[in-house]
Amino acid sequence: MTSSLTPTLDKPGIVRRFFALPPVWLVLGAAAIAIFYGVITGIGSEMSIPFQVGAALIGTAGSIGLYLLTMRVLARRRTPELRWADGREFLLGGALGAFFIIASVLIVAALGGYTVQWHPVDVFTTVMLAVAVHIGTAVIEELVFRGLALQVFEKYVGPWIAIAITALLFGGAHMLNPGASLWSGFAITVEAGVLIGAAFVWRRNLWFAIGLHFVWNTVESLFGIPVSGHRSPGLFETTVHGDAWLTGGDFGIEASVISVGLSLVLSALMILAARRRVAAR
Template sequence: MKKIIRFPLVWMLTGVILLGLPGFMTQKLFVNSQGILSIIMALAGGIVSIAIYWLVMKFMAGRRVQELQLQRAGNELILGAAVGLILIGVSVGIIMMLGGYSFTWSATNAVGSILAMAIGAAIVEELIFRGLFLQAVEKRLGSWFALAVTSLFFGLAHLPNPGATLWSSIAIVIEAGILLGAGFLWRRNLWFAMGLHFAWNALEGMLGIPVSGITTQGFFEVQLSGSPWLTGGSFGLEASIVPIIVSLLIAIPMLISAHHKGNIKFKR
């Protein structure tokens, strides 16, 4: 029985199912909440999700949960958020210079809901994709295969989003799946991946740009001009070619550094 429980596929699927429950319940609660209450709900759900992940990894996978060390949480969250802000800031800046985006101040905003959604997505999705999925596959088939598979499934997971197309999912595979996976392999830390994911979604939402097809009500309203290849169209920035290029310019050095640090594992 112990051998079955410790098998990567078993603890991975168990963790995914258990993490899906608080994530779904919390989302239902803060969707109808506003302001600070929605943020508190998202943080509470995040804490529960982290606790579930820790218990699964500790008692089912039978390993130390070094990727969630509290001592490193602050620094890694800040570093990850800085990378996320650079990615979105540079991408939006390039599109603006090419005439694709212009912004006007919005009379109303729902920043509390934007931050709550960003917190919930960053925590639950990173625990599932980089925490459970990547490490389970990596244990049997190595880091490179795990990075490829988790990136593919991360893109496919966004296919049901409003306005999603095959292209938008391919774009997310490259820009988000590879970048977030590379960040985890580089730092071997989920706080870093969460910080990057949160800053990405939060800044995009506050600028009024749709986040993977989900319309946001941020501080600004964005006007699009030109080809969807440049602007991303109604799906948002993720479907633009610009962040794909920028994210690869960030991810490749991360992967090189991960290799030099000995963080890349190979098939057994």
């Protein structure tokens, strides 16, 4: 028996299936996270430093909530990639990020590209602002590029092409940064795009990727080096000498061939580890 209510009852099913499509929840989730974080931190930027820190932390927490909402309500899936456990993944990722940036700075300095001197102004404020800003940046970018985009593309083309696609998107997004060039875009595509993409596929944990990204940016900032073209107060004063190919120029050490070379080595190691993990499933 057919009821006049049948078309109405069919509509929720169609709507639910539409919003459950990976490209749809990718776009909606990424837009919600980016807009929310941008609005909150934009308001905070007009206030004093304590409010800037607070806005960054509120924006970060709210963005995680929006990610969870997107995955559970629209994508209709659990989020094991955000499993915190004892924080070990975050600490392991942070250790890798610290190694990457400190090793890069030391090599460039040894080759005569940097002179690094301890030059703090207000240690507590400088550290707190750097931590708040960079944890926000790391969380937002990893939720969007690895949590949403990489996992969507992975459904259609597998993990390796998904890493390549999201790396290109990540590099392209940074082409609007101060001091950006075709070279810096390529460099950030390789370093952050491929490196962190491989890190996520290997560990299947966003906190590992977030820890890597966060500590990398924070340590770089505290060295007094521009982070992807954005300069902020640091605990050290790093004076640049020589050619931009070595130092990264105005974009920062991420545009140095030293950082690119080191990231290729680390990426290769993590891709090998990730391949073994994927093959073992």
